[in-house]
Amino acid sequence: MNNLFKDVDLVIFDLDGTLYEDTDHFDYYADTLAKELSEETQERFFTDYKEMKKGNHIVSIGKAYDVKNDYVIEVDPFKGHVEKVHRWNGEEVPATEWENLYPSPVSYDFDQLIAIGDGWWLPNVAARHYGISDPQPAYDATKEYMATEHFSLTVIEGLREGLLSLKEKKSVVLLTNSTEDDVERLLHLLQLEGVFHEVITSARKPQYTKQRFEEIIARYNTSPEKTLSIGDNYLNEIIPAQTLGMKSIYIDLEEGAMTFGDVKVRSISNLIEQMKEA
Structure with a gap:
């Protein structure tokens, strides 16, 4: 695998789903959403959700x-x-039935037209299909759960050392949609405090991803070609990077068929040795 770290001066990391591999919170979110459904509908909801996770x-x-x-x-x-x-149910819809519905390019509002960018959106979309009009309370409840002592994250062995080694040679920035208090807590749990030159929270990706990238690139006096974006959400971190001419690595925790970015890996742990060799 080509070591993209060697070719860049600036590396921009996402946090959730990128710097930790745990996915239990997605299931917690699904369980919380399902509480709003009837028992019969719950069964169909979980059947679909499990098949989504398997890629079926x-x-x-x-x-x-x-x-x-x-x-x-x-x-x-x-x-x-x-x-x-x-x-x-998987049946293809003839183009004559939908071609007038979607102007090009389509615009996602994440309410009526939802881009399924990472694991958070699978239970969300299943819930919307089964009649839950507002998944936000369940999402808020899941984030609250993630802030309790009952939620734990698995520290990835060697990741701190890899990032610190990378920081000695490159500019390293964290850009995340999570709020400042969430980020402080997560970085503490992950033992990743102090490994970034800059931590940017509440980034409002994907709406402002390109703008954030451009601001960071200017601040670190480099170019898109010398900047690498790493994340698990193709819409938030990968497509905007490629549009600007940046390099990108897609973290695919679900090991799906879709391929985005210059490189796709299952886990950030697959990149630790490359960070050290950059």
Whole structure:
């Protein structure tokens, strides 16, 4: 695997789903959402959710979901035009039935048209399909759970050392949608305090990803070609980076079929030795 760290001056990391591998909080989110459903509907919800995680469902990371029409949509990630549309059961919808619904490029509002960018969105989309109109309370409850002593994260062996080694040779920045208090707590749990030159919270990705990237690149006096973005959400961290001409590494915890970025790896742990050799 090509060591992209050697070719850059600046590395921008995501946090959630990137610097830790645990996915239990996605299941907690699903369990919390399911409490709003009837017992019979819960069974169908969990059946679909489990199949999504296995990669056996029409809903998968890299696609989008149209809440109103209950369509699962494949969108060209760069040009933004719809390529295919399927019903929830996997049946393909003829183009004549949807071609006037989606202007190109499509615009995600994450309410009626949802880009399924990472593991958070699988239970969210399943919940919307089964009639939950507002998943936000369940999401808030999950974030509150993640702030308690009952939630723990697995410290990735060697990651701190790898990042500190990288920091000696490159500019290293953390850019995350999480709030400042969440980030402080997570970095403490992960034993990653003090490993970044800069920590930027509440980044509002993907709406402002390109703007944030451009600001960071200017601040560190480098160029897009000499900047590397690493993250688990193709829409938040990978597509905007490639649009700007940056390098990118896609962390795919679910090991799905979709391939984004210059390199795809299962875990940040796969990159530790490359950080040390940069």
